[in-house]
Amino acid sequence: MITYSFLQHYWWFLISLLAGILSFLLFVQGGQSMIFSLGKTEDQRRLLVNVLGKKWEYTFTTLVTFGGAFFASFPLFYSTSFGGAYWVWMLILFCFTIQAVSYEYQNKPGRFFSTNTYRGFLFINGLLGTFLLGAAIATFFTGSEFTVNKQNITEFGGQLSPVISQWDNPLHGLEALFDVRNWLFGLAVFFLARTLAVLFFKNRLNNAEIEGRLHKLLAVNAVPFLVFFLAFVIWTLFASGFAVKPGTNEVFMESMKYLNNLFQMPLLLICFLAGVVLVLFGIIKSFLKDSWRKGIWYAGAGTITTVTTLFLVAGYNGTAYYPSTSDLQSSLTIFNSSSSFFTLKVMSLVSLLIPFIAVYIFYAWRALEKTHTSIEEINEKDSHAY
Amino acid sequence: MDLLDVSLVNWSRAQFALTAMYHWLFVPLTLGLGIIQAIMETIYVKTGKEEWKKAAKFWMTVFGINFAIGVATGIILEFQFGTNWSNYSWFVGDIFGAPLAIEGILAFFMEATFISIMFFGWNKVSKGWHLAATWLTIAGATISALWILVANAWMQNPLGMQFNPATVRNEMIDFWSLLSSPIAINKFFHAVTSGWVLGAIFVAGVSAWYLLKKREVDFAKRSIKVASIFGFVATLLVAYTGDGSAYHVAQKQPMKLAVMEGLYKGQQGTPLVIMGIVNPAKEKYNDNVEPVLVPLRIPKMLSFLGYRDFNAFVPGIQDIIDGGYTTINDTTKALSFEQKKTMGQAAINALKQYKEAEKANDTTALATHKAVLDTNYKYFGYGYLDKPEDSIPNVPLIFYSFHLMVGLGFFFIALFVVILFFDYKKILEKQKWLLWVTLFTIPLGYLAGELGWIVAEVGRQPWAIQDVLPVQAAISSIQTSSVQITFFLFLIMFTALLIAEIRIMLKQIKKGPVED
Structure with missing residues (x-):
């Protein structure tokens, strides 16, 4: 039965899935953050850039679609978070803007900036882009300082600002950096991206020298990832969460809310654990067996599953997914921030095309990745290379 | 609650305008060049002639350089609706968000996926698949334009919605009416075909340079032929859809039409001003000072263009503010x-x-x-x-932008006709003057596109959503200084990237269509 509540849950699931896919695709950013350290010669750095360069648009497009889908399905989040946490989102945008030209321009004759400057842009995108995205997402569990009053729009006459969503902290989003838990998740995302990048390189590269360095690099990144991730997850599961009282829709603090959510939605608990196991399996087997190249697919699937589940835990089962610490009752839930029934219905019909899109992405990915990428291949006469 | 800061509204507008204008430097070339390179590759696949492959690959390289910076500016535009227009995002997000999301799902993934095959797939997929990928890349770019233009058209003519006081927002009730709105359809074709014109001008101009330098003559002649045939057809389509735009503006945004023409007092059988000087002495909308000096007019033409009737009444700015008039399409007296x-x-x-x-x-x-x-x-x-006065857009800016844009449009038609004539006579490369004119028309192509958007967007001020939401009620609650900082950061960044793009492009053109 297609009810309004069903569609709100369905769209929160799609948003969560997009967040999961985006987290997986951040391996591009992770790889960018190690171009200088992993590639010791110009040829090796160019090889890393080219192997990532075939994928960067997927990450970028997923980020843009994540934003667009959020706008269409939960517009009050779009207006409250983007308009309020202005500086965090602007910094993220800057990081991705400088990425967009850096592949195409870095080795072209007549370049205005040096090759290393463009690679520096990629490094900034890899470092700050991942960390800030992680920190911004962590506020879904730690909260932000804002109030929502729709009646504000009835103020007119040029005196009072008629803005519905007001951010209560003058730092406009940068205050998120004063919360240790946001740092933990930001760093977890950063090291996850790097860990996935190592597994991706292992899967795609045909270069003995670089491959020889990946083993150590995997451990160096996977261990901090696990430490930061587990610290964030354990802290969050045992901390108070932002619960919504059924019937009255009153938001209140509930002890161990997110842990309760997992127990009350056992399917999510299974998915969460399965996701973590897949990530660990991908990492550990890759570490133990050097010749095994499929770790990216296990760790990638695990990342998608785990992050999707985390988002679902934040939004389902009577939980405020974008909580306000200034005014609990201004917190956003999938019910009070969503688009109308009609719009969600239209959008849901469009979403039926997603499997079709997945099929052609799969085709294109396979068509371009029949062989492992080598320096010789990117130097071929007829190839388009960065 | 904070006090309303007027400068915040202006800086937010400036930032959006800056981003949009930079973005529109790159998008139309993507749209136009994409088609041209796809046509060339199609000829290559049909004939098997390597010369066409060489030509297609060269223009693809230029396409790639341009595409990257278009992507960079595009992401800022999307998120700015939230960062700087928070109220807007809630007040109409139920309607406006949908086209943006559909754009991401249907268009961006198509572009991102097939562009990688277009660039990296020459030796990895069959000729036919590669050609399909090239066409699908440009199809993705065009579908992307469709959705954002549907959204833009809706802002100019909101329909298919109902205000819900319980949620304090407008809610969609008819998606099909958004998509099938004649204004949206016309806007889509006008904007996309203007991109085709720019692509054609660009290819023709660069080819003219090769002919002047007597370099790559065969390649240049092939390119200029494709570009001028394509460009000629595109300019006619732009003119046709431009007429459609003016007609729709007359029906739905009469203030915009009046400002475009510097018309303060309407009359039956209103003439069209095709040239003139906005009178700086005119300070008030009702001061009886002549608004346009030394005007060159075509009698009754504005009535015809706006209402398809030479004797129709076209309201001027003062009429719209005072109200009390009727038009042939609406016999109820207009409100003041x-x-x-x-x-x-x-x-x-x-x-x-x-x-x-x-x-x-x-x-x-x-x-x-x-x-x-x-x-x-x-x-x-x-x-x-x-x-x-708050409801009147900037008259001189809109008046000059509109007239210059239209003038350039007619110039482009004439240019392509002349190129085609000399090409038909097989003496094109001897017409040095024409080749120089073609080369220097490239910046004019960009200028015409930017002017078009100035007319469309500044011309609808003060409205974010026509008659329903003015810009001062659409903003975010942030400090003006924050927007000033991001404005200048964007300005510096976009300008640096633009310089980087132009330098690489010029170098690539100088290098010519040789194999890498």
């Missing part, structure tokens, strides 16, 4: 600015009282206030305006 403002304030007050009644759980009062709100909602946005 003051009447609309009164209705707007009544609607806003009714909404306020509705929310109070909601808190008090007073169902009778809810019904009463909703009825008042529904009656007056059409002019909701006027309640935020103060004086009549």
Whole structure:
């Protein structure tokens, strides 16, 4: 039965899935953050850039679609978070803007900036882009300082600002950096991206020298990832969460809310654990067996599953997914921030095309990745290379 | 609650304008060049002639350089609706968000996926698949334009929606009416075909340079032939859809049309001003000072273009503010600015009282206030305006932008006709003057596109959503200084990237269509 509540849950699931896919695709950013350290010669750095360069648009497009889908399905989040946490989102945008030209321009004759400057842009995108995205997402569990009053729009006459969503902290989003838990998740995302990048390189590269360095690099990144991730997850599961009282829709603090959510939605608990196991399996087997190249697919699937589940835990089962610490009752839930029934219905019909899109992405990915990428291949006469 | 800061509104507008104008430097070339390179590759696949492959690959390289920076500026545009136009995002997000999301799902993934095959797949997929990928890349770019233009057209002519006082937002009730709106369809074709024109001008101009330098002559002649045939067809389509735009503006945004023409007092059988100088002495909309000096006019033509009737009445700025007139399409007397403002304030007050009644759980009062709100909602946005002048866009800017854009459009038609003539006579490369003119037309192609958007967007001020939401009620609550900082950061960044792009492009052109 297609009810309004069903569609709100369905769209929160799609948003969560997009967040999961985006987290997986951040391996591009992770790889960018190690171009200088992993590639010791110009040829090796160019090889890393080219192997990532075939994928960067997927990450970028997923980020843009994540934003667009959020706008269409939960517009009050779009207006409250983007308009309020202005500086965090602007910094993220800057990081991705400088990425967009850096592949195409870095080795072209007549370049205005040096090759290393463009690679520096990629490094900034890899470092700050991942960390800030992680920190911004962590506020879904730690909260932000804002109030929502729709009646504000009835103020007119040029005196009072008629803005519905007001951010209560003058730092406009940068205050998120004063919360240790946001740092933990930001760093977890950063090291996850790097860990996935190592597994991706292992899967795609045909270069003995670089491959020889990946083993150590995997451990160096996977261990901090696990430490930061587990610290964030354990802290969050045992901390108070932002619960919504059924019937009255009153938001209140509930002890161990997110842990309760997992127990009350056992399917999510299974998915969460399965996701973590897949990530660990991908990492550990890759570490133990050097010749095994499929770790990216296990760790990638695990990342998608785990992050999707985390988002679902934040939004389902009577939980405020974008909580306000200034005014609990201004917190956003999938019910009070969503688009109308009609719009969600239209959008849901469009979403039926997603499997079709997945099929052609799969085709294109396979068509371009029949062989492992080598320096010789990117130097071929007829190839388009960065 | 904070006080309304007028400079915040202006800086937010400036930042959006900056991003949009930079973005539109790159998008139209993507749209036009994409088609041209796809045509060349199609000829290559059909004939097997390597020369066409070489030509297609060269223009693809240029396409790639341009595409990257278009992507960079595009992401800022999307998120700016949230960062700088927070109220807007909630007030109309139920309608406006959908095309943006669909753009991401249907268009961006198509572009991102097939562009990688287009660039990296020459030796990895069959000729036919590669050609399909090239066409699908440009199809993705064009579908992307469709959705964002559907959204833009809706802002100029909101329809298919209903205001819900309980949620304090407009909600979609008819998606098909958004998509099939004649304004949206016309806007899509006008914007996309203007991109085709720019692509054609660009290819023709660069080819002219090769001919002047006597380099890559065969390649240049092939390219200029494809570009000028394509460009000629595209300019005719732009002219046709441009006429459609003017017609729709006359029906739905009469103030914009009046400002485009510098028309203050309408008449039956209104002439079209094709050239003139905006009188700087005119300070008020009702001061009886002549608005346009030394005008060159075509009698009755504006009436015909706006209403398809040489004797139709076209309202001027003063008429629209004073109200009381009728048109051949609407025989009810038009409301004055003051009447609309009164209705707007009544609607806003009714909404306020509705929310109070909601808190008090007073169902009778809810019904009463909703009825008042529904009656007056059409002019909701006027309640935020103060004086009549607030509803008039910048006349000189719009007037000159419009006339220059139209003039350039006719010049482009003539240019392609002349190129085609000399090409047909097989003496094109001997016409040095024409080749120079073609080369220097490239910046004019960009200028025409930017002017078009100035007319469309500045011309609808003060409205974010026509008649419903003015820009001052659409903003985010942030400090003006924050927007000033990001404005200058964007300015510096985009300018640096633009310089980087132009330098690489010039170098690539100088290098020519040789194999890498």
